[in-house]
Amino acid sequence: MINNNRRKFVTFVGAGAVAVPVSALIGTLPSHAADMEMVNPEDPTAAALQYVVETEMEGKNCMTCALYNGDEEAGMCPLFQGKKVHATAWCSAYAPKA
Ligand code: SF4
Structure with missing residues (x-):
């Protein structure tokens, strides 16, 4: 159970780390x-x-x-x-x- 929660947390943090740079890139594109x-x-x-x-x-x-x-x-x-x-x-x- 603890490993399952840890896996979800690591996946969530990893997705956030990818989402922030992509959103920063989109902000530089012509709107x-x-x-x-x-x-x-x-x-x-x-x-x-x-x-x-x-x-x-x-x-x-x-x-x-x-x-x-x-x-x-x-x-x-x-x-x-x-x-x-x-x-x-x-x-x-x-x-x-x-
Ligand atoms: S949209 Fe215009 S520029 Fe683009 S392939 Fe068709 S004819 Fe060529």
């Missing part, structure tokens, strides 16, 4: 997508993917891409971590929503 800067088409990754801020291809843009998570103005794309893409943009990794 909202609005805090993030936009992808620059001249960034190496963007250039490699032929990213353009405003596509001329009718109906093919970030808004209609399966990877896009945002609104009519801007949103997140997993290919550009920590930056936002324009809803009107396009890149060569475009994948139409199902």
Whole structure:
């Protein structure tokens, strides 16, 4: 019985030791997508993917891409971590929503 309580206590303290650093890390992340800067088409990754801020291809843009998570103005794309893409943009990794 004593060993069981000791095990629970050690597990609880260990979980707390992990939870505090994770919460500290989350506090350093941008609190909202609005805090993030936009992808620059001249960034190496963007250039490699032929990213353009405003596509001329009718109906093919970030808004209609399966990877896009945002609104009519801007949103997140997993290919550009920590930056936002324009809803009107396009890149060569475009994948139409199902
Ligand atoms: S993969 Fe390309 S087209 Fe799709 S959301 Fe990301 S940047 Fe836009």
